[in-house]
Amino acid sequence: MKRFLGFAIGAGLMALFSVAALSGATAAPVMPAATDWGAYGKDAGGARFSPLTQITPENVGKLQLAWRYHMNPAPDKKGPTPFSTTTPIMVDGLLYLGTPYGKVVALDATSGKTVWTYDMPKGDQPPYRGLAYWPGDNAHGPRIIFGSLKGKLIALEAKTGKPAAGFGTNGVVETRTPDILNGIPTAYYGYSSPPDIYKNIAIIGSRVQEAPALGASGDVRAWDVVTGKMVWRFRTIPQPGEKFHETWEDDGWKQRSGVNIWNQLTIDTQRGIAYLPIGAPTFDRYGGDHKGANLFSDSLVAVDANTGKYLWHFQAVHHDIWDYDLDAPPILMTVRRDGKDIPAIAVMNKDAFLYILNRVTGEPLYQVTETPVPPSPVPSEKAWPTQPIPAKPAQLARGSFSMDELANITPAHTAACKALIAKTGATGSKLFEPIPQDHPIIRFPGGEGGPEWAGGAFDPKLGYFIINTNNLGYIEQLVERDGEWNKTTEVFMDKDTNPCQQPPWGLLSAVNVDTGDIAWQVPLGVTDSFPEGKQNTGRPSNGGPILTASGLTFIGGTNDQRFRAFDSRTGKELWTYHLDYSAHATPITYQGSDGRQYVAVVATGGSYLRSPMGGDSLMVFALPK
Numbered sequence: 001m002k003r004f005l006g007f008a009i010g011a012g013l014m015a016l017f018s019v020a021a022l023s024g025a026t027a028a029p030v031m032p033a034a035t036d037w038g039a040y041g042k043d044a045g046g047a048r049f050s051p052l053t054q055i056t057p058e059n060v061g062k063l064q065l066a067w068r069y070h071m072n073p074a075p076d077k078k079g080p081t082p083f084s085t086t087t088p089i090m091v092d093g094l095l096y097l098g099t100p101y102g103k104v105v106a107l108d109a110t111s112g113k114t115v116w117t118y119d120m121p122k123g124d125q126p127p128y129r130g131l132a133y134w135p136g137d138n139a140h141g142p143r144i145i146f147g148s149l150k151g152k153l154i155a156l157e158a159k160t161g162k163p164a165a166g167f168g169t170n171g172v173v174e175t176r177t178p179d180i181l182n183g184i185p186t187a188y189y190g191y192s193s194p195p196d197i198y199k200n201i202a203i204i205g206s207r208v209q210e211a212p213a214l215g216a217s218g219d220v221r222a223w224d225v226v227t228g229k230m231v232w233r234f235r236t237i238p239q240p241g242e243k244f245h246e247t248w249e250d251d252g253w254k255q256r257s258g259v260n261i262w263n264q265l266t267i268d269t270q271r272g273i274a275y276l277p278i279g280a281p282t283f284d285r286y287g288g289d290h291k292g293a294n295l296f297s298d299s300l301v302a303v304d305a306n307t308g309k310y311l312w313h314f315q316a317v318h319h320d321i322w323d324y325d326l327d328a329p330p331i332l333m334t335v336r337r338d339g340k341d342i343p344a345i346a347v348m349n350k351d352a353f354l355y356i357l358n359r360v361t362g363e364p365l366y367q368v369t370e371t372p373v374p375p376s377p378v379p380s381e382k383a384w385p386t387q388p389i390p391a392k393p394a395q396l397a398r399g400s401f402s403m404d405e406l407a408n409i410t411p412a413h414t415a416a417c418k419a420l421i422a423k424t425g426a427t428g429s430k431l432f433e434p435i436p437q438d439h440p441i442i443r444f445p446g447g448e449g450g451p452e453w454a455g456g457a458f459d460p461k462l463g464y465f466i467i468n469t470n471n472l473g474y475i476e477q478l479v480e481r482d483g484e485w486n487k488t489t490e491v492f493m494d495k496d497t498n499p500c501q502q503p504p505w506g507l508l509s510a511v512n513v514d515t516g517d518i519a520w521q522v523p524l525g526v527t528d529s530f531p532e533g534k535q536n537t538g539r540p541s542n543g544g545p546i547l548t549a550s551g552l553t554f555i556g557g558t559n560d561q562r563f564r565a566f567d568s569r570t571g572k573e574l575w576t577y578h579l580d581y582s583a584h585a586t587p588i589t590y591q592g593s594d595g596r597q598y599v600a601v602v603a604t605g606g607s608y609l610r611s612p613m614g615g616d617s618l619m620v621f622a623l624p625k
Contacts, residue, residue: 031135032091035591040087040130040194042546042588044267045332048457050589053550054597055623060552060565060575063621066598067112071099072616081614083584083606085453085543087130088618090590094158095600096133096144097618098126104144106161110592112620116161121172125149129264129453132194132202133158134225143167145202145225147191151176153204153223168228180206180217182255187216193453196274198267198305200225203274205261210323211283212484213290218260220276222308232308236260236278236296243310244295252290258282259297263453264329266345267305268359274305275345275359279325285435286321286478286485288380293318298326300347300355302362312362316349318384321376321434323447324350328455328467335365336463336514346458346465346513351432352397352450353390354465356513366516367391373432378478383434392516396509397450397469398501399431401442401492405501409534417500424490426475435487437478442492444501446474454544454557454586459568464510466553466568468524470540471505497540497559497610498527504538506558508545510571520571525558540609542584543601556583556601559609563587563601563619581605581615596622 032038034051042048055063072081082100089096095109102120107113120126127146136142142158153173155164163171181187188209195204203222209215222231236259238245245253258281266275281290281297298317303310317324328348335344335356345359356365370386403421405428408414421442429441448470456467473492478485493499508524511517525539541557548554552574553566561582565575580603587601600620606613 032133036092037090037588037590038133039089039196040264041266041329041331044196044198044269046264046266046329047331047333047460048544048546048586049459049549050546051549052589052591052597053548055548055552055599056550057552057567057574059623062623063565063575063577063599064624066620066622068620069097069107069112069618070616071097071101071618073101073103075616081604081616083604083613084602085128085585085607086126086602087586088588088600088602089131089133090588091133091142091158093593096131096158098131098146100125100604104131104146104156104161106158109590109598110594118156118161120148121152123150124152127194128192130194132197134197134200134202137200140226143225145197146194147175147204149190149192151190153202153228155225155228166227167225173223173228175221180219182215182217182257184215184255187257189216193263196265196267197225198269198272198274201231201305203265203267203305205263205265205276207262208257208260209282211486213257213283214255215257215282218258218279220261220265220308234276234301234303234308234310238295247293247295249291252292256281256290258284263327266330266332268332271360272305273311273359274303275330276301276303277326277328277330277347279327280320280323283485284320284323285476285487286378286381287319288378288382291319291382293384294320298324298349300326300330300345300357302359314347314355314357314362314364315388316347316353316355317351317387321381321383322351322432322443324449327449327453328451331456331458331465332359333458333465333513334460337365344513346456348451348455348467350445350449350451351399352395352445352469354393354396354511355390356516364390374430374434376434377436377438378434381434387432393511393518396467396507398444398471398473400429401444401473401501402428407500407502409503409530409537413494413498416494420492420494420500424475435476435478437480440475440477440488442473443476444471444473446472446491447489448472452542452544454542457545457547457553459547461549462568463512463514464519464568465513466508466510466545466547468506468508468541468544468555468557471501471507471538472499472540473501496529499540506538506541508553508555508566508571510568522571522573524555525560525562528560542607542609544586546587546589548589554587554589554599556585556587556603558582559611561611563603577621579603579619580617581613582609582611583619584609584611598622
């Protein structure tokens, strides 16, 4: 066993590649075309890069709305409307979309005409972020696979929307099993993100509670897409007798919740490796009841995609007491160094450090140093003394705050922020400073993180990893009531959602992965209410970028109700469309049956960014005919 910096390689790793092709084999499926968008991240590698070139930096300014789809079945009826962060997929002319109104729909991707609709079981919803597509085999047609908010795994026939025959009971598998609920029948367990597909296996994480500490297991499970039977289970908290169980002191592992993948994982289909980005333990601001490094929390874990067998791991945060989940999906990429191509993977967590690792071995490609961090002031808590910080690239979001960094853009905004500090009694903080019990601190990045759940994208032509990040702080303090730990939280912004530190408040950054340097970085978003000349502040965002081979970056996300296109090489903003409601989702691009390139994004407003809520539309853009 080779170890360093929270990273370990399992014995026999290289032998995996000689047998991976022999296990779990199925008849060859018909894979989605390169001009389709067949998975949340475009494909299993998650790079969100399209080979389409019809829309270019020169003509993107001519983009116009081609059609829109109202997800609300009664768009003219007044009343509250839910927000959505879902990203559609498009395969073979059909666009598949889960709506916040309890429906899954298939639309003609060129015209927007409804082809079929599936109604969810009463009271249930599709996952927040999207669906998965299995291309089928010689015996079965293609299927749409997804987990529901209430813990059902559902398979539909992709062409008709009918429940997939032979999959569970009428196309539904109940995954809230007693073993996964840790002996707590009322524990919350469901799904917020789609599974990832490998051969005939759907691999999926889960959504569990943030608190209290004890609840459902965050184990990762894989399911047969034909029958719905479980294929394998990876224990995210090693059990007694298993390797790394010693990283949980005393009985801190028992019935522990969290340590889950609530977002997307990634698969190297060529090598048969699944990469699991795992989150923090519950309760995620206090670790006095689960001392130790707490593997595999906050770790990227590589497993055999056929069997779930452990291969290696890299822990980005030891003993997490900040909720710094690995919230962004990992991205496969190739790094070129000294004339050689290195198979790599990029992974980020909420603290906005980007780790670029060799995806075969897990070894960092840029030096990572275990750096001393502040101790905890809470007597019953023992913070881990060091955290792994990469030499390159630089942290992509703010990591600390001092009072001399208070915003001074307008007198009214500054006054509101000073009043907020006076009301809460909050003080500044340093990177990785533990949250105290006796007073609140202003912590950066806050609980929403620097990068959000959408993560970044990779342009293999430029060698650029492009991502949006937030400089959004939390005012936090630990509280203990009746033996349970919790927190008080307030976002460090005024009533108009303007953060209280100096801008930029939101960034779009490009990292050259071959050198580890930031290629460019620009504010993302504007504050319309500020005076002219002071509006280019950047805005908090929720939703990520996609890239095209023509050199374009498309992104919504910001709470200023814009959808934008940037030059991927320079970061120059080339096109802006003012939406009725903000698009807190990740777009897609695809080629329609008419040969035109389309760009689509869901815009409903809402979310923690306090955008006006009330939209219900999938917006689809194209160049004029």
